[in-house]
Amino acid sequence: MDGGASDTAVDAKTAAETAQRKAWDDEARDSLxxxxxxxxxxxxxxxxxxxxxxxxxxxxxxEMFRDAQTGSGQVxxxxxxxxxxxxxxxxxxxxxxxxxxxxxxxxxxYSSRIELRRLNIDVNNVExxxxxxxxxxxxxxxxxxxxxxxxxxxxxxxxxxxxxxxDIIQLxxxxxxxxxxxxxxxxxDRLDIGLxxxxxxxxxxxxxxxxxxxxxxxxxxxxxxxxRFVTWMGEIRNSAEVKRDSRQMRLLDEIARDLTDISTSIxxxxxxxxxxxxxxxSDINAETFRTIxxxxxxxxxxxxxxxxxxxxxxxxxxxxxxxxxxxxxRRMEFVKSEILPGLSHIKALEQSARTGHx
Numbered sequence: 001m002d003g004g005a006s007d008t009a010v011d012a013k014t015a016a017e018t019a020q021r022k023a024w025d026d027e028a029r030d031s032l033x034x035x036x037x038x039x040x041x042x043x044x045x046x047x048x049x050x051x052x053x054x055x056x057x058x059x060x061x062x063e064m065f066r067d068a069q070t071g072s073g074q075v076x077x078x079x080x081x082x083x084x085x086x087x088x089x090x091x092x093x094x095x096x097x098x099x100x101x102x103x104x105x106x107x108x109x110y111s112s113r114i115e116l117r118r119l120n121i122d123v124n125n126v127e128x129x130x131x132x133x134x135x136x137x138x139x140x141x142x143x144x145x146x147x148x149x150x151x152x153x154x155x156x157x158x159x160x161x162x163x164x165x166x167d168i169i170q171l172x173x174x175x176x177x178x179x180x181x182x183x184x185x186x187x188x189d190r191l192d193i194g195l196x197x198x199x200x201x202x203x204x205x206x207x208x209x210x211x212x213x214x215x216x217x218x219x220x221x222x223x224x225x226x227x228r229f230v231t232w233m234g235e236i237r238n239s240a241e242v243k244r245d246s247r248q249m250r251l252l253d254e255i256a257r258d259l260t261d262i263s264t265s266i267x268x269x270x271x272x273x274x275x276x277x278x279x280x281x282s283d284i285n286a287e288t289f290r291t292i293x294x295x296x297x298x299x300x301x302x303x304x305x306x307x308x309x310x311x312x313x314x315x316x317x318x319x320x321x322x323x324x325x326x327x328x329x330r331r332m333e334f335v336k337s338e339i340l341p342g343l344s345h346i347k348a349l350e351q352s353a354r355t356g357h358x
Contacts, residue, residue, distance in 0.1 A: 025038075025128065025132075026132040026134060026135075028051055028128065029109060029128055029129075029130065029131060029132050029135070030131055030132050030134075030135040031107065031108070032054075032106050032107065032108045032218060032304060032307055032308035032311050032312075033053055033054040033106070033107055033308050033311065033312050034051050034052070034053050034063075034107055035051060035052040035053075035101065035107035035112055036051050036128050037049075037050050037051060037052065037062075037098075038128055039112070039116075039123075039126050039128040039129050040097060040101065040116070040121065041121065042094045042097070043087070043090035043091075043093055043094055044084050044087045044090045044091045044094050045087065046084065047080075047084070047091075047094060050062050050063060050064050051063045052098065052101065052102055052107060053074070053107070054106070054107065054308055054309075054312055055074070055312065056312050056313055056316045056338050056341075056342075057338075057341040057342050058105075058308075058309050058312070058341075058342035058345055058346075059076075059342075060077070060102035060103070060104075061074040061075065061076055061077075062074065062075050062076070062077055062080060062098070064083070077095055077098045077099055077102060078095070080094075080095065080098075081095075097119060100115075100118075100119060101115055101116070101119070104301075104305075105301065105302075105304065105305025105306075105308060105309070105345070105349060106301070106304030106305045106307070106308035107308070108214070108215075108300075108304045108307075108308065109128075109129045109130060109131060110211045110214070110215075110300045110304060111300050111301050111304035111305070112129055113129050114297075114300060114301060115301075116129070131210070131214060135214070136210070138217065139210065139213040139214060139217060142213035142214075142216055142217055143206075143209065143210065143213050145213075145274070145277075146205075146209035146212070146213070146277060147168060149277075149278075149281040150168065150202075150205075150281075151168075153183060153187065153281060153284070154172065154175070154180050154183045154184055154187070155177065155179075155180050155183075156179065156183075166206075168202055168206070169199045169202045169203060169206075172184060172198060172199065172202060173199055184198055187284060190284045190285050190286075191284065191285065191286050191289065192285075192286045193286075201289075204293070205289075208292075208293050208296055208297065209277070209296075211296065211300065212270075212273055212277075212296055215270075215300075215303050215304070215307060216270055218307045218311065219266065219267065219270060219307060222307060222310050222311055222314060223263050223267065225310075225314040225317075225318070226259050226260075226262075226263050226310060226314060227263070229259070229314060229317055229339075230256045230259055230260065232317075232321070232324065232331070233252060233255065233256065233331065233335055233339075234252065234256060235331075236252070236328040236331050236332060237249065237252060239328035241328045241329055241332075242328055242332060248332060251335070251336070251340070252335070255335060255339060255340065255343065258343060258347050259310075259343075261347075261350075262306060262310070262346060262347060262350045263310075265350050265353075265354060266303065266306050266307070266350060266353075269299065269303070269353065273295070273296060273299075276291075276292050276295060277292060279292075280292050299353060302349050302350065302352060302353040303353070305345075305346070305349045306346055306349050306350050306353075309342060309343075309345065309346035309349075310346065313338065313339055313342075313343075316338055317334070317338075317339075320334060320338075321334075
């Protein structure tokens with residue numbers, strides 16, 4: 001092989017590895033159950049390439065590697081020192097951080113920001129704690145619910161096309177109609193901010209509602225899967241093996257009821273958020289915006305935790321029973337070994353959120 005061809009092959013390999021790494025990073029950024037350790041200041045070399053993940057039992061483990069051939073290499077945080085014997089002091093200090101962060105119920109970017117701030121870790125300029133561009137594009141239709149009233153308020157129409165909040169900020173930085181400028185001044189007065197602070201307000205507005213759009217999309221994907229799972233699980237109630245065991249019948253009833261209650265409750269929370277955001281546009285002022293911002297932010301951790309728990313369980317179910325089916329004993333064993341552990345934690349999270357006032 002000549003030098004030119006060799007260089008081309010190396011370049012192609014490097015490009016492929018870069019693309020694979022980006023896909024790996026983006027998956028983590030957009031996920032409910034993965035936190036790349038590159039987003040945390042750690043002392044132990046090598047740990048930056050690992051990830052914290054939630055397994056199906058909702059335990060936090062460190063994923064050291066993952067690929068199609070060898071699968072996922074997972075260890076608990078307390079077993080990490082065995083892998084980094086040359087860095088005993090560093091790994092001990094890092095373990096303190098990992099164990100605190102690992103106690104979080106979800107590793108979505110919004111919950112992670114909250115947990116990391118509690119550890120006094122700066123999260124403002126960490127790219128891995130923002131959604132990927134691809135995910136933001138996916139959420140465009142969800143964001144329209146929140147950008148539409150903004151466009152109507154300022155421009156008197158929803159026909160101005162915007163893909164995301166960045167477009168809105170640019171549009172409002174140079175309003176192209178006198179009426180729009182007047183409306184922006186009125187908005188600034190009502191929010192008790194200067195006209196030059198409107199872009200900052202829009203960025204904050206965009207971020208808080210982008211989080212809502214992200215969780216709403218997760219919800220819309222997960223709830224139908226939960227309903228399918230409950231139906232699949234209920235199909236074994238009429239089998240002879242399950243019918244003659246009243247404890248198993250009771251367990252199936254309890255799990256179906258819990259999953260249905262959790263799904264109904266969290267869906268109701270999102271309806272309340274929608275109503276509150278409509279209230280804001282009917283009476284724009286600094287207080288109503290602060291209230292809705294704090295309301296949504298205060299629910300990030302419980303929403304993330306509930307959706308994360310349901311997502312990892314439904315993902316394993318779809319993987320394990322890709323074609324549906326499965327005999328009664330196999331289904332029952334899956335329900336007991338993979339669905340039941342951690343379900344009480346999801347239920348408790350959702351019940352704790354219900355006590356908040358929406």
